[in-house]
Amino acid sequence: MYIDTHVHLNDERFKDRLEEIISEAEEAGVSRFICVGYNLQTSQEALKIASEKPQVYASLGFHPTEIKGLQEKDYLWLEEMAQNEKVLAIGECGFDFHWETTTKEEQYEAFVRQIAIAKKIKKPLIIHCRDAMQLTLEVLISQNAREVGGVMHSYSGSKEMAPLFIKENFMIGIGGPVTFLNAKAPKEVVASIDENYLLSETDAPYLAPHPYRGKENRPVYIPLIVAKMAELRGTDQTILAKTIMNNARKLFKI
Ligand SMILES: [Zn+2]
Helix, strand or coil: CEEEEEECCCCHHHHHHHHHHHHHHHHCCEEEEEEECCCHHHHHHHHHHHHHCCCEEEEECCCHHHCCCCCHHHHHHHHHHCCCCCEEEEEEEEEECCCCCCCHHHHHHHHHHHHHHHHHHCCCEEEEEECCHHHHHHHHHHCCHHHCCEEECCCCCCCCCHHHHHHCCEEEEECHHHHCCCCCHHHHHHHHCCHHHEEECCCCCCCCCCCCCCCCCCHHHHHHHHHHHHHHHCCCHHHHHHHHHHHHHHHHCC
8 A cells, every 4th residue: 555656676785685675675566667877887786676576567767866877779778668667767867066077068968868768768867866956846847747747756845845846747745854853844744745745765774764763774664655655744644655656557558
């Protein structure tokens, strides 16, 4: 009944424990997983895992810090592979100005290319956005990304900005940070937006929720995240989980 809409089952750390990671999550009620690629190799790996496991889907794309040296053939590969029926989305792509491994221009070019691919093959986008909320919104608008929509993964913007992304046909992905004791913005976001635009995600192995903050994250923790979301909204956890599953089905056409 739960879904993890953003998990890196393709991470090196999970390689030899995949069965165990998935089955412990399933025992906790997590029945669907979207395994997200962030470069060529992890996108290939995501597709491989999704092809082998019926409950796992893939998203393929190039993260803004992973775009150095990408060639035309890599984008062609992305466009071709993303048409596989187990691939639900393009991404994670977007902007990340926290790390200075790639320039703003390089990130812009790679992002726009991936939005164009998503529109061409008619699949939604999984957006990574760090320290670039306003610019990301502007690019989504200027590229008419609303045609396919998507999710603002691990949304870290304000509650004032969230409705602006929703207006552009983007859902709001909520993960571990909403459970952090000192978190303010993600809690305000969850409490204030329309529940029909909320998605749950772990971003595992990163961003483990409280009380596992700083440790390895795994999809088994999804119920902790949804429990916190339900508490913030003053609603029932099971009902909210159902709403989130419906949102995911609608967006990703599962
Ligand atoms: Zn991620």
